[in-house]
Amino acid sequence: MISSPPLPLTATTTCPDLGPVFAALWRDHGPVAPVELEPGVHAWLVMGYEELKFLTGTPELFSRDGRDWRAFQDGTVGPDSPLGPMMFFRDNVIGYDGAEHRRLRRPLEDAIAAIDHRRLRRTVESLCSDLIAGFAERGTADLVAEYAAAVPLLTIGDLIGLDPGQSRELLDAMRALFGSQEDSQEGNRRFEALLGGLAESRRAAPSDDLTSLLLRHPDLRTEAEALQAIVVLVSAGNHTTISWIAQTLRLMLVDPRFASRVRGGRLGIDDALDEVLSVAPPMINMPARYARRDTELGGKAIARGDALVLGLAGVAHDPRAHGGRAFWQSGNRAHLAWGAGPHACLARDPARTIARTAVATALHVLRDLHLTVDPASLGFEPSPWTRCPAALPVSFTATFPRPTARPTV
Template identity: 55%
Template structure:
């Protein structure tokens, strides 16, 4: 279905705007301001024709939502539109919103049990080893195109760097990492071979688990295999699936958005050309203004309740408006221009389901941005960046750049 232009929807007072149209807006702050004027901090939105949800845009309201598991569950089996058959089994909402028997779909004690192994595994990551591995991966990707003088830093760089870095952290060798990249390309492509890609993805990880049972290593897979809170092969496998599949998309989006800022925003424009702000500042700016997950699904009301002045019915779906909450005018009375260096944003979400991978993710993203800026002399944007349509993310589909061709790696 083609989403009508936002201008065609804006005048229809009271009608929920399509979430995909909101995400695709050319001016997200203006769109959120429009929603605030009409609805306040909790707005009614359309997920697909006939399926509505609440978009939680208020900073205070979003924090209340994610911290109250007694009222708002992560378990999609509580979703009224699913229970009543309004949402069909083949709905495009399925991959992001249907129930999964893993840490993402669990609440309470089960969630805490499944979360502990992830926290422990990520806390044990050797940051120096990760940095060296990411630098090597970045140089290998740049080697493919540095002689050409042009490249797409999404398709040819950020997507593969993010996944290959996560694969190596998990314990996969370079060829297995490439196989995983090919499998995920099919899976996320949502074409006829997407199920095949999912099967290949899980098969590679299953083989890794078996290998680490026989020969433990110093990697995420070994840490998960050995953790007593994971009670079955399925729980270990699904923990790896969450780490890699969720991390790849968001990392790639973060890297490419930060590169775009460094190349286009006068505050940054790469320190190679005298910009006053650096890579970490760009990474933080992205997390405030355009976090990798613009809208994050979902919580489901376990009872009739109220949030942000709106009556929420039992079984209603609530979407976390991470970008909107970051821009809440009640916490930014003077605008967002002074937020450089402030990391109190909701780019990582909040509450029990807050992303556990902040530190390694920042290390990977910073290294990837740094390697591209320093490894491609004279780098500049050469075309218009494009975005991929999604209700959930505003990630770049392409980032065309030009640079001075080189026949040997720069130092």
């Protein structure tokens, strides 16, 4: 059981600087630290590289099934908890281990494999051009609301067959879901309702989009399974990519060292994106695994039913893995930003195509780009899981062609 006063998990996502927070957790607790998810609800934050690899690679000991969570079983966490959409059992690939997990993962693997990355890149380029054209004449913008939040959403909307208006509704619902705040349960309901309507329309009129592909996949045995596959495809590939783009642009604006290396060509766009994945990944903390029996991890006694959160940003501060040196080096992709083990993220390649294109387009087109507010005033969207800038108000000089017709995917 956890006995020491735990740090609220939100302190690791909303703090001005990640470094001191994780350094203190490592100093005081080592690779596994007690944290508080909401008042009175405790968990373990696993930050050690080897401990995380073991945690994610041993599903027979650490389950992905939220029904194994003791705090839910004993009523400490109620069914209406804001933690529910991210931590409760989901009857989809996320909620299962073993053979059932592999069956439900195959349709997603096939859907992602069906994406043509050249066409995807052209689609993203066109979307970026259209979005920038919408604010270029002003010479000012919020690069989160008007750009980073829109690019992945509209791109994935194209892939699954949503129109732009529906895609923006979906974004609002997803923000609530990932925020684990008071509106998270309602956000989850709206999210699934929007995708349920899309699935219903594609059953009546199939197309060549990914929704239609999933609806006819032989490994998905029911309409409910097909809907949940669409839910996972959209949720896994959208909010995290928004955070990835926004965090990279934020570093360009607030970190002169980072910006000079990118602008000077010493750091390529892919290397810049990998640096962000290493030190401030889109998912700072990933929910969750649940201990199937009493065990030990990182020197801590883990009780059956304890929740263990994947500290994907905390890994960058593991002194055993990095020998006291700076974790990130150019070309290093040894981070765990995509997770590890059977539940590792499937969408890393399309996410990279979207993020690379969005960041490169913004840096190429928006010249003399700088913040219009004090960097210290920049905050983050409330969430114990993600660290997405709430806003990036900027001014710039635009060098920009007329928008072109957007290709379909």
